[in-house]
Amino acid sequence: VPVRPGDSHRPLKALPHLVYGRRGQQVRSDRDKFVIFLDVKHFSPEDLTVKVQDDFVEIHGKHNERQDDHGYISREFHRRYRLPSNVDQSALSCSLSADGMLTFSGPKIQTGLDATHERAIPVAREEKPSSAPSS
Numbered sequence: 001v002p003v004r005p006g007d008s009h010r011p012l013k014a015l016p017h018l019v020y021g022r023r024g025q026q027v028r029s030d031r032d033k034f035v036i037f038l039d040v041k042h043f044s045p046e047d048l049t050v051k052v053q054d055d056f057v058e059i060h061g062k063h064n065e066r067q068d069d070h071g072y073i074s075r076e077f078h079r080r081y082r083l084p085s086n087v088d089q090s091a092l093s094c095s096l097s098a099d100g101m102l103t104f105s106g107p108k109i110q111t112g113l114d115a116t117h118e119r120a121i122p123v124a125r126e127e128k129p130s131s132a133p134s135s
Contacts, residue, residue, distance in 0.1 A: 024038065024039035025037065025038045025039065025079070027081060029084055031108065032107060032108055032110075033105060033106070033107055033108060034083065034084050034087045034105065034106050034108060035103065035104070035105040036057070036059075036102075036103070036104040036105070037101055037102070037103055038079065038101070038102040039100060039101060039102075040061055040096070040100055040101075040102045041100025041101075042063065042075055042100070043061040043062075043063055043075070044063070045096050047061050047062060047063045048060070048061045048096070048102065049061075050094045050104060052083070052089060052092060055082055055083050055085065056080050056081065056082055056083065057080070057081050057083055057092075057104060058078070058079070058080050059077075059078075059079045059080075059081075059102070059104070060076075060077070060078050060079075061075070061076065061077050062074075062075070062076040062077075063075055063076075083106070084108065086108045086109050087106040087107070087108055087109070088106055088107050088108065088109050089106065091106055091107050092104070092105070092106040093105055093106070
């Protein structure tokens, strides 16, 4: 997980949000936002496709064979991440930094309800009898 200036060095369990990742990728999900950071420095924006299908974001990168210091190489990857159910899919964004870090993010919809609050559910009266068996 890359460390950036300003990041705190608290243990994972002390963080108030979910953070997980591997080298070159990090996923953060806190109360207000869902963010994916993905190192794609070997790919240009034209080599990348990002799409949302159902509750998943799919990130695909592919570049044709090119020469590097060791010979020729072509690369391809596919990543799929499940979006939290409360992410506002109409407000998703994706950007690629100059140093090759892809950032995919979306705000979370605030429901106004916390687990500690109680909410009354009204009982509606139906005019026809129930089809449930009586005891």
